[in-house]
Amino acid sequence: MMEATVLPLIEGLLGPLWPTVKPVWPLIWTLAKIVLILAPLLLSVAYLTFWERKVIGWMQVRIGPNRVGPWGLLQPIADGLKLFFKEVLFPTAADKKLFVLGPIMAIAPALAAWAVIPFSPGWVLANVDAGVLYLLAISSVGVYGIIVAGWASNSKYPFFGAMRASAQMISYEVSMGLGLITVLMVSNSLNLTEIVNAQSKGQFAGWGLGVFSWNWLPLLPMFAVYLISGVAETNRAPFDVVEGESEIVAGHMVEYSGMAFAMFFLAEYANMILISAMTSIFFLGGWLSPIGGLPNGFHWMAAKMAAILFFFLWIRATFPRYRYDQIMRLGWKVFVPLTLVWILVVGVWMMSPLTIWK
Amino acid sequence: MEFKTILFYLFSAVTVFAALRVITARNPVHAALFLVLAFFNVAGLWMLLQAEFLALALIMVYVGAVMVLFLFVVMMLDINIERVRQGFWNNLPLGALVGLLMVGEMAVVLSGRYFGLANLPPQDHAANYSNTKELARLLYTDYAYPFEIASVILLVAIIAAVMLTLRGRKDNKAMHSSDQIAVKAKDRMRLVKMSPEVELPAPAAKEGEPT
Numbered sequence: 365m366m367e368a369t370v371l372p373l374i375e376g377l378l379g380p381l382w383p384t385v386k387p388v389w390p391l392i393w394t395l396a397k398i399v400l401i402l403a404p405l406l407l408s409v410a411y412l413t414f415w416e417r418k419v420i421g422w423m424q425v426r427i428g429p430n431r432v433g434p435w436g437l438l439q440p441i442a443d444g445l446k447l448f449f450k451e452v453l454f455p456t457a458a459d460k461k462l463f464v465l466g467p468i469m470a471i472a473p474a475l476a477a478w479a480v481i482p483f484s485p486g487w488v489l490a491n492v493d494a495g496v497l498y499l500l501a502i503s504s505v506g507v508y509g510i511i512v513a514g515w516a517s518n519s520k521y522p523f524f525g526a527m528r529a530s531a532q533m534i535s536y537e538v539s540m541g542l543g544l545i546t547v548l549m550v551s552n553s554l555n556l557t558e559i560v561n562a563q564s565k566g567q568f569a570g571w572g573l574g575v576f577s578w579n580w581l582p583l584l585p586m587f588a589v590y591l592i593s594g595v596a597e598t599n600r601a602p603f604d605v606v607e608g609e610s611e612i613v614a615g616h617m618v619e620y621s622g623m624a625f626a627m628f629f630l631a632e633y634a635n636m637i638l639i640s641a642m643t644s645i646f647f648l649g650g651w652l653s654p655i656g657g658l659p660n661g662f663h664w665m666a667a668k669m670a671a672i673l674f675f676f677l678w679i680r681a682t683f684p685r686y687r688y689d690q691i692m693r694l695g696w697k698v699f700v701p702l703t704l705v706w707i708l709v710v711g712v713w714m715m716s717p718l719t720i721w722k
Numbered sequence: 723m724e725f726k727t728i729l730f731y732l733f734s735a736v737t738v739f740a741a742l743r744v745i746t747a748r749n750p751v752h753a754a755l756f757l758v759l760a761f762f763n764v765a766g767l768w769m770l771l772q773a774e775f776l777a778l779a780l781i782m783v784y785v786g787a788v789m790v791l792f793l794f795v796v797m798m799l800d801i802n803i804e805r806v807r808q809g810f811w812n813n814l815p816l817g818a819l820v821g822l823l824m825v826g827e828m829a830v831v832l833s834g835r836y837f838g839l840a841n842l843p844p845q846d847h848a849a850n851y852s853n854t855k856e857l858a859r860l861l862y863t864d865y866a867y868p869f870e871i872a873s874v875i876l877l878v879a880i881i882a883a884v885m886l887t888l889r890g891r892k893d894n895k896a897m898h899s900s901d902q903i904a905v906k907a908k909d910r911m912r913l914v915k916m917s918p919e920v921e922l923p924a925p926a927a928k929e930g931e932p933t
Contacts (some may be wrong), residue, residue: 459749459751494854501779501781502781511793511794
């Protein structure tokens with residue numbers, strides 16, 4: 365995308381040095397793009413924690429953080445610095461190697477998944493054909509961080525947290541994956557850019573009302589299933605039994621301190637942003653404008669992601685925590701049958717003369 | 723050396739190392755995690771063979787689901803490594819036999835290439851060739867019946883596994899959400915009509931009572 369404009373500039377800048385840089389240029393360019401994605405992401409993570417505290421504060425008629433910097437805006441920076449300079453403690457009975465590996469395995473998939481997310485036409489690190497499969501594969505690896513951390517801590521509460529996490533995340537991965545199958549069916553592609561483009565066509569889009577051509581309307585039950593499963597998959601309230609502080613203190617994070625603890629938080633919030641990006645791509649038309657005439661672009665994607673993130677915070681402040689058996693019941697006995705039935709319904713719909721996907 | 727060749731040797735080396743550690747690691751949890759590492763690198767090898775659907779399915783199914791449950795079980799068991807090693811010399815002949823058989827079979831598979839059995843020309847595909855679609859077309863048209871039969875067998879296995887482990891315990895206090903929701907106030911509470919004031923009966927005076 366931007367390579368064509370940047371390349372002559374760099375060539376001119378380096379002058380005679382360019383031939384030595386040329387063989388490694390693709391590597392440099394890819395690394396630059398990775399930084400371009402990850403730096404804003406980590407900044408969003410920091411300010412998402414701030415926004416969460418503010419929103420929950422307002423909902424509970426409090427003020428929220430307002431002491432550090434103007435309107436408390438430097439609070440996440442202060443939190444980050446504090447965690448950065450704290451000591452990472454190792455319990456004596458812990459399995460040291462796995463104890464270190466746990467947070468790394470939690471954050472690596474949360475960041476790696478962003479490789480295939482398109483932000484705008486052409487704004488993507490790797491425009492691969494099996495993008496959806498890659499996302500499903502990488503996000504299914506995220507549970508290892510929690511399991512490994514819980515086991516390596518060699519302590520009761522972390523272990524409970526790990527057990528709960530493995531059961532819950534596997535259950536909701538199933539309904540998320542099955543929910544996505546209907547999206548793949550109507551988009552006829554596994555490529556994320558194609559999935560967004562497929563939502564720009566349709567009867568309503570022709571009338572200038574693109575918002576009704578997006579997948580959320582014809583696949584409304586799947587949209588609901590996907591969003592709720594997304595909340596459960598990131599272990600957020602009201603499905604946060606993995607780290608339920610009133611039952612098992614903080615689950616897998618009990619024994620962690622300092623930066624290792626911060627890694628779990630980074631991973632959780634990066635996953636939240638990832639889920640919101642995926643939901644806006646799969647169901648809310650990505651970077652497409654809701655009404656005709658307005659320019660498509662990243663601003664729409666950002667607005668949709670922000671709306672979904674607000675939904676995450678909103679339900680955290682609204683609902684009490686689910687009981688564990690009810691979480692399992694919702695996943696296996698409600699969502700999985702519902703998705704299976706809806707796959708059949710969409711299949712019949714697509715084959716019938718009433719089809720809206722041509 | 724081409725970059726792909728370097729990647730191949732990297733993935734293969736890590737796969738072989740991880741596979742060796744699976745059988746030599748003393749701690750079963752470490753062994754399971756090395757198996758995960760081996761799966762990842764095999765997926766990388768498949769990716770090099772342009773089988774991206776299979777590679778990602780391997781990660782999704784084996785790493786994302788099967789190995790998580792495997793770890794779940796291994797972590798719950800307190801395996802005593804000394805006890806596991808007790809029967810080593812007794813089981814060695816049988817194990818060695820199975821191992822040799824597998825080596826032989828692999829040799830047959832690999833030797834085909836040298837004896838000219840598998841001299842298929844390498845296929846070049848167009849850029850928009852999707853092996854996911856190709857795989858699906860084969861599975862759901864040419865091999866529809868074998869595919870369906872395989873899935874029915876798996877379904878039977880699932881139901882059998884559930885039935886084998888399903889035991890209703892007598893002291894089970896699990897609640898059903900639907901029953902809880904269907905409860906009415908009158909099932910739980912009885913309203914009794916009674917007059918608000920009841921006249922106390924006059925206490926019968928007893929003789930010899932301490933005052």
